[in-house]
Amino acid sequence: MTQPRPGGPAMARPMVIAIDGPAGAGKSTVTRALAKRLGMLFLDTGAMYRAATIGVLDAGIDHDDAQAVAGFVRARHIDFTDAGDVRLDGALLARSRLRSPETTAEIWRVADNPACRSHLVALQQALVAGRDAVVEGRDATTVICPDAQLKIYLDASPEERARRRLSEWPGDKPQPSLMEVVSSIRDRDDRDSHREVGALTLTDDAVHLFTDGLALNEVIARIIAYAVQRQPFLLEKLVLDQLIVGRSRQPGYVRVAPGNLPGASDGWQLGLTNPAPDRMPGTTRSLTRNHGGRQAGTLVQGAAILCLAGRGPVPEHVVALPMLPQTWYIIEPESWHAVIQAHGTICAWAESDRIIEERFELSATQISELESFLGVYLPH
Numbered sequence: 001m002t003q004p005r006p007g008g009p010a011m012a013r014p015m016v017i018a019i020d021g022p023a024g025a026g027k028s029t030v031t032r033a034l035a036k037r038l039g040m041l042f043l044d045t046g047a048m049y050r051a052a053t054i055g056v057l058d059a060g061i062d063h064d065d066a067q068a069v070a071g072f073v074r075a076r077h078i079d080f081t082d083a084g085d086v087r088l089d090g091a092l093l094a095r096s097r098l099r100s101p102e103t104t105a106e107i108w109r110v111a112d113n114p115a116c117r118s119h120l121v122a123l124q125q126a127l128v129a130g131r132d133a134v135v136e137g138r139d140a141t142t143v144i145c146p147d148a149q150l151k152i153y154l155d156a157s158p159e160e161r162a163r164r165r166l167s168e169w170p171g172d173k174p175q176p177s178l179m180e181v182v183s184s185i186r187d188r189d190d191r192d193s194h195r196e197v198g199a200l201t202l203t204d205d206a207v208h209l210f211t212d213g214l215a216l217n218e219v220i221a222r223i224i225a226y227a228v229q230r231q232p233f234l235l236e237k238l239v240l241d242q243l244i245v246g247r248s249r250q251p252g253y254v255r256v257a258p259g260n261l262p263g264a265s266d267g268w269q270l271g272l273t274n275p276a277p278d279r280m281p282g283t284t285r286s287l288t289r290n291h292g293g294r295q296a297g298t299l300v301q302g303a304a305i306l307c308l309a310g311r312g313p314v315p316e317h318v319v320a321l322p323m324l325p326q327t328w329y330i331i332e333p334e335s336w337h338a339v340i341q342a343h344g345t346i347c348a349w350a351e352s353d354r355i356i357e358e359r360f361e362l363s364a365t366q367i368s369e370l371e372s373f374l375g376v377y378l379p380h
């Protein structure tokens with residue numbers, strides 16, 4: 001049985017992150033990693049167009065006959081195994097064949113066909129119904145999941161996308177030049193954004209994320225930050241992983257105490273206490289609950305987020321930790337939480353009622369991830 005989601009009815013709706021963007025913008029890699037990180041279903045809708053295309057080619061359908069193509073595709077069932085491999089009427093399709101240049105060149109016969117699209121969209125909507133999911137495609141934000149809580153338009157320059165495509169070109173196939181790939185990418189962009197139904201569109205409510213020069217982990221950290229802004233319960237999943245959390249804007253203290261939240265007698269309370277309450281009264285804003293010994297995050301002061309993680313049962317004492325201005329907080333899995341200064345040194349971590357002085361360096365990857373997350377979450 002799945003755990004009830006914290007946050008009450010407002011949080012009960014499944015979280016859908018819809019990601020569209022042109023070919024080669026890194027959608028597949030980003031969305032796959034993102035879904036894994038957030039523990040959500042990953043739906044690669046392009047793979048379904050690829051599977052349908054292979055079906056058409058293998059069945060010997062006259063692919064210039066749009067009605068015959070539609071009739072064939074609408075009778076097909078396409079889904080995924082638990083491992084994420086696509087199936088056409090129950091038969092597994094090899095990844096190499098799905099992504100081969102021959103398949104890619106013929107996809108438009110299915111993708112430009114409105115009757116094929118409506119069938120695939122219905123299958124896609126059924127696959128994500130009631131689930132937390134990351135949905136990737138060309139019409140994920142507009143047609144498949146128009147009500148998604150978070151819409152991302154993942155973009156990169158045609159040159160950058162062509163370089164990425166060439167770096168994954170199959171070794172047994174002759175490599176085209178960079179300019180040839182740029183030109184075929186421009187053709188595909190044109191086709192994807194001008195089709196009659198389900199055209200690739202940058203909508204007003206989508207975040208336009210341009211990824212030239214960003215490493216994969218930075219792109220993911222930014223999307224996570226947007227997702228957390230919309231659905232704070234996601235922090236709970238991230239706590240289990242190891243994360244990033246926030247930065248205080250002013251000095252204060254974090255206090256954790258056995259809770260007396262209504263209806264949550266076994267919870268903890270977490271809040272920010274300002275040392276000068278006369279100047280800033282009522283600063284303890286948000287409270288969170290303890291779930292099985294691990295603590296979730298909360299929005300403090302509307303400006304900083306703090307998460308605490310713990311192995312133990314409900315604590316018997318108050319933990320106080322100085323919140324320094326310009327300080328980052330990070331969760332250490334399987335332990336309590338740490339305080340990290342802006343230059344990336346962990347300067348202290350809290351365990352039960354003590355603060356233990358510790359120092360160790362974060363990796364460059366962890367720092368870039370923190371910066372990407374905070375750049376979105378707490379813009380300067």
Ligand code: C5P
Binds near residue numbers: 192
């Ligand atoms: O994302 P991927 O490159 O695998 O998609 C292959 C092709 O399938 C795209 O170029 C696009 O023409 C089509 N497609 C689509 N609608 C989607 C996903 C993919 O038209 N939702």
